């Protein structure tokens with residue numbers, strides 16, 4: 001045994017406890033500790049059976065992901081992995097695996113090498129490896145179909161979502177649920193099976209059926225993976241591995257799995273997805289706001305404005321079990337807001353995503369109101385009214401008057417100055433931005449915006465609340481468009497320029513869709529409404545630099561009332577089911593306007609389209625980092641993956657630039673600078689890093705997201 005694995009006894013039952021906080025990751029030390037414990041169990045005749053359990057809040061959350069980088073960079077040898085250890089467990093005396101919290105990845109593979117599995121009712125079991133761009137690499141694709149059947153194993157290994165203990169029991173993955181004390185229940189179970197030959201999972205072939213019998217299953221799984229996980233390699237590799245289990249012996253199947261696993265592990269996609277995994281955890285670490293900073297626990301809330309965003313935000317609070325007041329200025333607007341919420345919930349029930357009981361309980365937590373009367377009792381308010389400074393300041397004056405002394409006052413503005421809004425109150429230290437993304441009840445990203453006077457406690461509250469609401473909260477500084485929208489402005493600008501220079505809207509969108517974006521920039525504009533950007537451009541026209549090229553055709557479309565899906569036409573025209581149809585008439589109009597504006601027309605390649613749009617993000621991202629508006633390049637990557645449909649398997653715009661090589665990106669941007677002028681002036685940070693042959697991973701930003 002060692003520091004992370006202990007062996008104790010309960011008479012003839014050996015208890016092997018894994019104790020490697022925070023999530024009992026299967027580090028090399030843990031594997032060694034288990035190996036020597038199993039050896040001891042084998043040697044000691046007074047031991048009849050064993051129990052394997054995790055200490056702390058969970059069983060085993062998988063292999064230690066931090067080790068992967070060391071393997072792919074060659075710092076540590078690939079080694080034989082966990083397979084030999086799992087075979088030894090399978091060949092030992094009966095081992096009962098006791099599962100609580102999460103049995104994920106290598107943790108579930110370890111559990112399946114045991115002869116019996118018992119679980120706490122709240123346990124979760126899964127093979128999430130595909131979310132890291134890899135596949136189960138310790139026999140999971142071979143043992144899981146033997147326990148739960150091919151269809152279930154395919155679903156678990158290709159989609160990576162966990163199943164509940166109840167579902168695992170029904171599927172045959174778990175043998176018994178332990179409602180009371182897990183350890184004593186497992187020991188009692190071990191006593192029952194002691195002395196009997198252990199059931200080796202690898203020998204249980206009855207659920208495998210045959211490759212022919214499963215042919216349709218595999219075909220459907222491949223099609224589903226190609227459409228739902230477009231561009232990702234790992235889900236298809238997982239299907240190949242599970243298929244091998246139905247064609248080959250266990251040993252041969254494991255060799256196929258190992259080859260597929262290694263191909264994935266050393267792939268760019270996996271490195272990018274692991275970057276996002278750790279990035280989503282790193283965002284909560286703010287250098288000047290230590291973990292101990294007191295944060296208010298938000299147990300009641302209020303939302304001002306029952307429009308699309310306000311309604312969605314109220315659903316987010318209710319879904320997290322937080323009672324929420326929803327206020328609007330007049331009854332018709334309030335009723336419309338509540339009706340939209342009910343409609344959204346109903347469609348989730350229809351699609352089997354939520355139960356009616358869940359919805360009824362959530363709707364009961366949303367209380368519509370026309371008055372600020374009860375605002376005095378809430379911990380936090382999120383303002384989500386029309387995007388106008390005067391109106392927002394008036395709302396904050398009211399909130400300052402009615403809310404309790406310690407309440408947090410947040411604004412969902414996506415463009416306006418937080419300090420200006422805070423100046424309408426006597427408590428700017430309690431004011432911050434909570435920028436949700438539409439639809440708020442779906443999008444995972446939440447930009448937490450720090451004002452010049454926002455207190456550390458208020459920020460700690462915002463970050464803690466984002467976890468409670470199931471969001472990825474990223475702290476950003478206060479500037480026009482904060483991080484996401486500020487960068488997105490340049491991305492959209494380039495997409496419109498490309499249309500003006502000769503590319504059709506569908507060509508531009510296809511290039512970025514093929515790159516992996518959830519939706520092309522022009523179709524995104526049509527979805528959000530072209531009038532939103534038009535209104536903002538008009539509001540900031542006075543800030544435009546004379547002589548600097550500005551997009552022209554976007555405004556012309558809006559002058560024709562083409563606002564996108566909401567008016568049935570924008571860059572595309574839309575049929576009754578909102579399907580986008582290329583509009584040759586508008587393409588001709590755009591061509592005419594561009595030629596009238598003297599813009600030379602030319603053929604444009606998909607590669608140039610991707611480079612101009614993505615590098616525009618990277619270049620502005622460098623300015624955002626240099627100014628300290630974002631703390632880390634990884635924060636920008638998380639913002640783009642969780643808020644703007646940037647493909648996670650490319651790691652976000654900054655990580656992607658690192659994979660291309662900053663020198664190459666810099667050289668290309670200098671080309672664009674020569675060709676298109678000052679809009680493409682390389683950002684100083686990019687110039688520095690490129691000339692010093694460094695990467696964004698090396699870049700350490702300002703330690704506080706400045707106001």
Ligand code: T1G
Nearest residue numbers: 023025061062063064065066104105106128136137138281
């Ligand atoms: N390895 C290393 N560190 C891990 C880890 C892991 N597997 N899982 C979590 N951590 C760290 C995490 O970075 C954070 O660190 C802290 O633990 C708490 O995590 C052979 C090859 C289990 C549901 O993909 O899904 O097994 O930020 O903030 O919200 O086939 O962590 O505090 O420094 O997420 O309560 C497969 C990954 C691995 C599961 C807990 N396993 N983990 O969530 O805490 S590949 C996974 C999770 C594998 C085998 C293959 C979640 C969780 P820090 P947290 P949480």
